[in-house]
Amino acid sequence: AQTVTQSQPEMSVQEAETVTLSCTYDTSESNYYLFWYKQPPSRQMILVIRQEAYKQQNATENRFSVNFQKAAKSFSLKISDSQLGDTAMYFCAFMSTSGTYKYIFGTGTRLKVLA
Amino acid sequence: DTGVSQDPRHKITKRGQNVTFRCDPISEHNRLYWYRQTLGQGPEFLTYFQNEAQLEKSRLLSDRFSAERPKGSFSTLEIQRTEQGDSAMYLCASSFGGTRSYNEQFFGPGTRLTVL
Numbered sequence: 001a002q003t004v005t006q007s008q009p010e011m012s013v014q015e016a017e018t019v020t021l022s023c024t025y026d027t028s029e030s031n032y033y034l035f036w037y038k039q040p041p042s043r044q045m046i047l048v049i050r051q052e053a054y055k056q057q058n059a060t061e062n063r064f065s066v067n068f069q070k071a072a073k074s075f076s077l078k079i080s081d082s083q084l085g086d087t088a089m090y091f092c093a094f095m096s097t098s099g100t101y102k103y104i105f106g107t108g109t110r111l112k113v114l115a
Numbered sequence: 116d117t118g119v120s121q122d123p124r125h126k127i128t129k130r131g132q133n134v135t136f137r138c139d140p141i142s143e144h145n146r147l148y149w150y151r152q153t154l155g156q157g158p159e160f161l162t163y164f165q166n167e168a169q170l171e172k173s174r175l176l177s178d179r180f181s182a183e184r185p186k187g188s189f190s191t192l193e194i195q196r197t198e199q200g201d202s203a204m205y206l207c208a209s210s211f212g213g214t215r216s217y218n219e220q221f222f223g224p225g226t227r228l229t230v231l
Contacts, residue, residue: 004157033219035219044222044223045158046222047219047221050219100146100163100170101146101212103160105158108156
């Protein structure tokens with residue numbers, strides 16, 4: 001069974017600084033997707049960034065980028081130029097490309113951006 | 116398209132009562148998922164529909180839980196004889212299954228259930 005581990009329950013960063021959230025996963029599959037979702041306080045989850053396992057190039061979306069290390073089964077999220085609006089819970093999710101495409105989530109990292 | 120919607124947003128009930136939640140997915144999405152999220156945890160998968168067919172149920176979904184998706188449109192999740200341990204946020208998500216998509220899921224705002 002696949003598992004996803006987020007080892008940082010809480011983190012804080014100063015506005016305009018850079019922060020990296022870690023995520024590791026375990027799977028025996030060779031093709032899958034990885035996602036980072038953001039869940040602001042009392043608001044719904046939204047997709048931040050996605051990565052396909054067969055693509056070696058790390059995904060980037062504006063201030064958000066990932067460091068995908070397939071052999072190490074690591075998928076970290078880097079947020080550059082942090083903004084107050086980045087304050088949220090961040091969840092790492094694994095999705096197999098076989099079966100039902102359900103997500104396996106980590107326990108989340110609560111990020112607080114300080115003014 | 117206004118995204119995935121869920122109703123109600125909050126539900127308070129007494130132990131032993133039945134509750135039903137509704138999810139309206141994005142209209143062209145054929146896949147629908149239910150997850151449960153407890154405080155301090157990530158969402159956990161409950162069940163999956165492809166169109167109207169329920170194709171997978173988690174072991175978390177006890178006999179007191181039932182879900183439907185008539186005609187492959189909206190879905191309902193019913194909990195019978197609620198227990199305090201059922202208190203959680205129930206999230207619905209939908210996705211478009213196809214070779215041109217990343218199969219990413221779009222989430223609704225959730226229904227927060229409190230069982231007294």
